[in-house]
Structure formats: C-alpha cells, structure tokens
Amino acid sequence: MTTDARQIVFDNVSKFYGEVLGVNKVSFSLEPGITSLVGPNGSGKTTLMNLLTGLIKPSQGTIYVLGLTTHQPVEFFRQVGYCTQFDSFPPGTNGYDFIYWPLRLHGFGDDQAAKLTNEALERAGMAQVARRKVAGYSKGMRQRIRLAQAIAHHPSVLVLDEPLNGLDPMARSESIALFQAIAKQGMHVIISSHILEEVDRISDRVVLMSSGYVVAEGQIREVRREVRDHPMQILVRCSNAAKLASAAFELDHVVEAKILSDGQSVLVRTRDAEQFYLLLNQVVSGGLVEVDAVAPADDDVNSIYQYLIGSDGGPA
Amino acid sequence: MNAQDLVTQAQKWSKEQPWRLYASQISVLVRNEVRRNLFTRRRIWVYLLALIPVIIVAIHYILDRNRGADQIETDTMVLAGIVQLYYFRLGIFFACMGIFTWLFRGEMVERTLHYQFLVPVRKEILVVGKFLAGAIISIALFETAVFACFFLTYSRLGSAGRSYVFDGPGLGQLGSYLLVTALACLGYGAVFLALSLLFRNPIIPGVMLMGWEAVAPIFPSWAQRLSVTFYLKHLCPVSLPADGPLAIFTIVAEPVSPFLAVFGLLCLTVAILVLSCFLIHRLEITYTAE
Numbered sequence: 001m002t003t004d005a006r007q008i009v010f011d012n013v014s015k016f017y018g019e020v021l022g023v024n025k026v027s028f029s030l031e032p033g034i035t036s037l038v039g040p041n042g043s044g045k046t047t048l049m050n051l052l053t054g055l056i057k058p059s060q061g062t063i064y065v066l067g068l069t070t071h072q073p074v075e076f077f078r079q080v081g082y083c084t085q086f087d088s089f090p091p092g093t094n095g096y097d098f099i100y101w102p103l104r105l106h107g108f109g110d111d112q113a114a115k116l117t118n119e120a121l122e123r124a125g126m127a128q129v130a131r132r133k134v135a136g137y138s139k140g141m142r143q144r145i146r147l148a149q150a151i152a153h154h155p156s157v158l159v160l161d162e163p164l165n166g167l168d169p170m171a172r173s174e175s176i177a178l179f180q181a182i183a184k185q186g187m188h189v190i191i192s193s194h195i196l197e198e199v200d201r202i203s204d205r206v207v208l209m210s211s212g213y214v215v216a217e218g219q220i221r222e223v224r225r226e227v228r229d230h231p232m233q234i235l236v237r238c239s240n241a242a243k244l245a246s247a248a249f250e251l252d253h254v255v256e257a258k259i260l261s262d263g264q265s266v267l268v269r270t271r272d273a274e275q276f277y278l279l280l281n282q283v284v285s286g287g288l289v290e291v292d293a294v295a296p297a298d299d300d301v302n303s304i305y306q307y308l309i310g311s312d313g314g315p316a
Numbered sequence: 317m318n319a320q321d322l323v324t325q326a327q328k329w330s331k332e333q334p335w336r337l338y339a340s341q342i343s344v345l346v347r348n349e350v351r352r353n354l355f356t357r358r359r360i361w362v363y364l365l366a367l368i369p370v371i372i373v374a375i376h377y378i379l380d381r382n383r384g385a386d387q388i389e390t391d392t393m394v395l396a397g398i399v400q401l402y403y404f405r406l407g408i409f410f411a412c413m414g415i416f417t418w419l420f421r422g423e424m425v426e427r428t429l430h431y432q433f434l435v436p437v438r439k440e441i442l443v444v445g446k447f448l449a450g451a452i453i454s455i456a457l458f459e460t461a462v463f464a465c466f467f468l469t470y471s472r473l474g475s476a477g478r479s480y481v482f483d484g485p486g487l488g489q490l491g492s493y494l495l496v497t498a499l500a501c502l503g504y505g506a507v508f509l510a511l512s513l514l515f516r517n518p519i520i521p522g523v524m525l526m527g528w529e530a531v532a533p534i535f536p537s538w539a540q541r542l543s544v545t546f547y548l549k550h551l552c553p554v555s556l557p558a559d560g561p562l563a564i565f566t567i568v569a570e571p572v573s574p575f576l577a578v579f580g581l582l583c584l585t586v587a588i589l590v591l592s593c594f595l596i597h598r599l600e601i602t603y604t605a606e
Contacts, residue, residue: 017602050601054433055430055600056600056601056602057600073439074330074337074436074437077435077436077437078436080434081434084430084434086427086430088427088428090426091352091356091426092352092356101344102431104340104344105436105437106326107337107341107436108326115319115322116319116322116323119319153323154319154323
C-alpha cells in the first residue's frame with residue numbers, strides 16, 4: 001500500500017492480546033476531514049485509536065500518519081493529538097498545568113506555552129476553571145480539559161475517543177462546532193462513538209466496526225446503502241421445503257432460497273425480512289406448509305447493523 | 317505572533333537543534349517528577365527510612381552529650397555501621413525500590429503513563445529524565461540523612477569531635493560517605509528502574525536482588541562485580557570488622573582501587589540504563605492488565 005503525506009494509512013493491521021483478538025487485518029486509508037469510527041462496545045474502536053497513536057503496537061501490519069510512524073516520536077506527536085477515554089489525571093494537577101507542562105515538552109518556552117495553554121482553554125471553554133484542581137471537575141469538564149490538551153499544540157491529526165461522552169447538550173454542540181472548524185482547516189479529525197446518530201451529521205466518512213473487523217467503510221451514504229442492501233438470511237424448518245422455496249422466489253426482495261440437505265429446511269436470503277415474514281404467515285394460515293421453526297441465520301451481523309444504522313436503515 | 321506561528325517556530329527550532337530540545341525536555345521531565353514525587357504523602361515511608369537513624373542519633377545526642385575523645389573510635393565505628401549496614405543494605409535499597417519502580421509502574425497503576433507517551437519525546441529521553449528525577453530525590457534525601465547522622469555523631473563529642481572532623485580524617489570520611497551514598501542511589505536506582513520495565517510486579521525480583529547482594533561475596537570475583545555493594549564497599553572510609561554477628565552482613569571482596577570502584581559502578585549504572593531504553597520500547601499502555 002502506498003503512503004501519502006496527507007493520508008492516514010492502516011496497512012493489514014492486526015492486534016492480538018495473547019489469544020484475544022483486538023482488531024484483525026484492518027486496511028484502509030483516510031483523507032483529511034472528519035472520520036467516525038462506529039461500533040458497539042468491544043468492537044475494536046479504542047484498540048484502533050491506540051494503535052494509531054502508538055500506545056499499543058500492532059501484532060502485524062503498519063500504520064502511517066501523514067507519512068510518519070510512531071518510531072519518529074518527535075515529528076509524529078507534533079502532528080497528532082489524542083484525547084483518550086482514560087478518565088485519569090496526574091494526582092494534584094490543575095487544568096492549566098495539565099495543558100502547560102506537555103507543551104513545555106514540545107519545546108515551547110514559558111511564554112509560548114502559556115499563550116497556547118490559554119488559547120486551548122478558551123477554545124474548550126475551560127478558561128474560567130483552569131486554576132482549579134482537575135480532581136474537583138465534573139465528568140464533562142474532565143472531558144473538555146482532555147480535549148483542550150489534545151488540541152493545544154495545533155495538531156494536524158486529532159484523535160478523539162468517545163469525545164461527546166458526559167457532555168451536556170450545550171457543550172456537545174460547542175465541541176461538534178470545534179471539530180468541524182478543525183476539519184475545515186484541512187486537518188484529520190477521527191472520532192469514535194458507539195452511536196452512529198451522534199456523529200453521522202458531522203462525519204465526512206464512517207468506518208463501521210464489529211468484533212475487531214471493519215465491516216463497512218466509506219462515505220456515510222455509501223455505508224448506509226451497503227447496510228440497507230445487505231441481504232438477511234432466514235432459516236425455516238417446515239413440512240414442505242420445496243413449496244416454501246418456490247413461494248419465496250416469487251417475491252422481488254428474495255435473493256436466494258436454498259433447500260438444505262435434510263430436505264426440510266430452507267435458507268432464504270432477502271433484502272426485506274418483514275415482507276418475507278408476512279409471506280410466511282400467509283403460507284402457514286393458508287395451510288400450504290407447516291412451519292416447525294424460524295430463525296434468522298445471521299442475526300449477529302444484522303443486529304449490529306440495526307444497532308448502528310437504526311431499524312429502518314434510513315437516514316437518521 | 318499567532319499560535320500557528322509559534323507552533324511552526326517550535327517545529328523549526330527542534331529540527332535545527334535536536335540536542336537543545338532533548339536537554340530542555342529532560343529538564344522539564346525532571347522538574348515535573350521531582351515536584352510530583354518529592355513532597356508527597358505517598359513518600360512518607362521513604363522519609364522515615366532515611367530519618368530513623370537520624371532520630372536515634374539525635375536522641376543519643378540529646379541524652380548523652382559532651383563525651384570525650386575516648387568515644388571517637390567507638391562512635392566512628394557506629395557511624396560506619398549505620399551507613400554501611402543500615403543505609404546501603406536497607407534504607408537506600410528499599411527507598412530506591414519505592415522511588416524508581418514507581419516512576420513508570422506507578423504511572424501505569426494511576427493510569428497516567430499515556431500522557432507521557434503522547435508527547436513528542438523520545439522514549440530514551442523519558443527514561444533518562446525520570447531516572448535523573450529519581451536520582452535527585454533519593455540523593456537529596458539520603459545525603460541529608462547521612463550528613464545529619466555525621467553532624468550529630470561528632471557534635472556530641474564537643475571539641476574532640478570538632479578536632480576529629482576539621483583537623484583529622486573526619487571531613488574526608490564525610491566526603492566518602494556522601495559519594496558512596498550518591499553512587500548507591502544511582503546504582504540501585506538504575507536496577508529498580510529496569511526491573512519496573514521488565515516485570516509487572518517488581519517487588520519479587522527486588523527481594524531476589526537483595527538476596528543476590530547478600531550472597532554475592534561468596535561468588536567468584538567477576539560475579540561480585542555485578543552487585544552494587546561490591547563497589548560501595550571499596551569506597552567506604554571505615555572498614556567494619558568481618559567477625560562476630562556482623563560477619564554475616566559484611567562483604568569480603570578483592571581489593572579494588574577507589575577510581576575503579578566509582579568508574580565500575582557508573583559503568584554498571586549506564587549499562588542498566590541502556591537496557592532500560594530498550595525495554596521501554598516494549599512497553600504498551602494496557603491499563604486493564606495492571
């Protein structure tokens with residue numbers, strides 16, 4: 001895979017914690033703009049972000065951020081800011097020091113670091129409480145002070161792990177406006193969320209994750225279409241599999257109806273499960289076929305899609 | 317100058333003068349770590365380790381003052397025992413275990429190490445900065461304690477004590493004790509820093525190290541050189557007798573010149589720090605595993 005100095009590239013990246021899968025064979029590249037990583041808890045979003053920022057190392061594969069890797073930490077972390085989900089802070093620190101000292105490690109002098117600290121505090125709406133101990137902050141304030149630290153050095157890539165968690169509606173809309181403003185400057189903003197609705201209005205593209213795999217990736221409309229078009233599989237055990245299969249084939253949305261080797265089961269692939277269940281009701285009530293059992297064969301994948309995209313698959 | 321210009325200027329500066337950037341980063345790291353680790357309630361037990369002999373000697377000073385010259389030899393041996401048997405074997409050893417293992421492992425426990433990994437600092441610089449901070453804390457603490465013990469020991473002897481210090485071997489002995497204390501902090505500090513990067517729980521290897529330091533004298537000469545106390549022993553100004561009940565704690569080693577002992581211990585420290593620089597590259601932020 002070629003690397004572009006403007007892109008973020010995951011090239012066949014896998015991460016295993018012993019025998020436990022973190023993410024598996026992830027390959028994609030991201031252009032500047034807002035990208036959302038969406039998936040249920042445990043789907044591998046945080047692992048992917050930690051891999052991107054070098055907090056953990058891939059078991060295989062390579063990650064390039066603007067042509068850099070974490071083996072060049074000085075150049076890399078000038079370009080990258082990461083607001084993690086870890087809700088912990090150095091003991092006894094206050095909001096100002098929490099931002100100021102990392103800036104000193106960037107090589108900024110006292111005055112410069114102070115100026116950037118104040119600017120970041122203003123942008124995150126934390127200037128009024130900056131001298132208070134972080135231990136006394138509310139959850140939303142802790143979230144925003146971490147965000148302020150991540151943006152203080154003006155990174156080109158901003159990585160935000162569940163950045164809207166714990167924020168009140170006002171702070172949410174301010175944060176979203178801030179992400180959009182950063183992205184408009186031609187920077188990368190990568191946001192994770194387990195709720196697609198939360199981020200899809202602001203995202204240029206979305207990466208859907210499930211169980212460590214990237215299940216769909218691209219512009220939000222393409223992903224929605226992909227999910228909507230994904231046929232669902234339903235397994236039906238009945239007295240007359242051939243009759244049921246031929247009735248199913250008459251429906252437009254049925255892609256496939258396969259009689260299994262036991263001769264009593266039909267595996268139906270349909271783009272409209274509800275219509276198929278209506279047909280099944282008619283067939284049963286008409287006495288044509290006796291149904292013993294009905295079960296969605298790919299319920300896991302489907303339920304993830306339903307969960308992520310919404311039950312109707314339409315725009316949120 | 318706007319914020320973006322500041323960022324561009326800093327990037328340019330760090331590219332042109334990387335060594336100045338590294339020096340500035342080490343200075344910031346040291347200041348931060350010292351601030352966080354020196355004056356904290358969590359370190360009270362370390363202060364106690366350093367101060368227990370001082371308190372005992374101070375009580376002795378208050379209750380049994382103005383002894384004559386006949387007491388000097390005995391008190392000099394007692395002071396040698398305090399420094400060599402207590403400070404080198406127990407006080408500095410356990411204090412360094414607490415201070416240096418906490419530099420990385422403690423941050424893992426507190427779930428704050430990722431902040432150090434997300435700044436434009438080379439991992440080697442992080443190791444050196446944290447090590448220097450630990451060294452400053454432990455050296456300041458134990459040099460103060462050793463100096464206080466020395467001062468109180470000879471003060472209580474009045475003019476005979478002053479004469480021993482300023483006209484006799486006293487000042488030279490104080491210089492040696494302070495040097496050996498600093499070297500002990502550096503040597504043990506480097507070892508414990510490396511252990512904290514190697515093991516999730518460095519206490520057990522720490523106890524094994526203590527055992528090694530105790531039994532090293534019975535091993536061949538080359539093996540003895542891998543122990544910190546081997547070098548310290550040769551720099552101590554007063555030899556403790558290797559008989560009686562103290563014999564089991566007393567090292568009998570081949571004589572080594574003071575220059576070689578200092579150089580050898582510094583080499584050992586640097587070698588262990590280099591190992592730590594390799595080890596930190598393996599470290600991942602997986603707090604759930606802690």
